[in-house]
Amino acid sequence: MDQLLAALADPERQKLYARIVLDQLPPREQDSALMRKHLGRLVAAGLVERTADGSLRADPAVFRRARPVAEEAHPGVPRRLVGFFAQGRLTAIPVRPAVRRELLTHLTGTLFETERSYSEREVNEAFRTVHDDTSALRRYCVENGLLVRERDGSVYRVAAA
Known part of the structure; x- marks a missing residue:
């Protein structure tokens, strides 16, 4: 593709x-x-x-022949999100809120464990594996209720489902 x-x-x-x-x-x-x-x-x-x-x-x-190849190149990525990835990296953060939330849900589900607390540095390192704008991803996850941040910003956790 x-x-x-x-x-x-x-x-x-x-x-x-x-x-x-x-x-x-x-x-x-x-x-x-x-x-x-x-x-x-x-x-x-x-x-x-x-x-x-x-x-x-x-x-x-x-x-039509190229589409399955693109999907196989990103195993585990929901079909609707495949176009946002290239060579294992996120190329763009979706503008549409519903698609962005789906992407953020996918990222938090794959990058973070539910029973663990993370420092801001650890959250940034996890997000940096897929995209360089770690602050935007972190902020979107908090705003969407996918990550919970302590008031002082010292600890992040995956929100309870």
């Missing part, structure tokens, strides 16, 4: 891919060096294939 996204990260390749999908790319436009370079990336990623007659074809099934 990362290879597909990388291939479509360039705006010129996006336009080219769209023209191929819509079958609006005349063969004479495929000959420039820049066009061959962009086509090469799309072909290498499996987004486009050249048919026997030399025409280009986009296969939308490549996205």
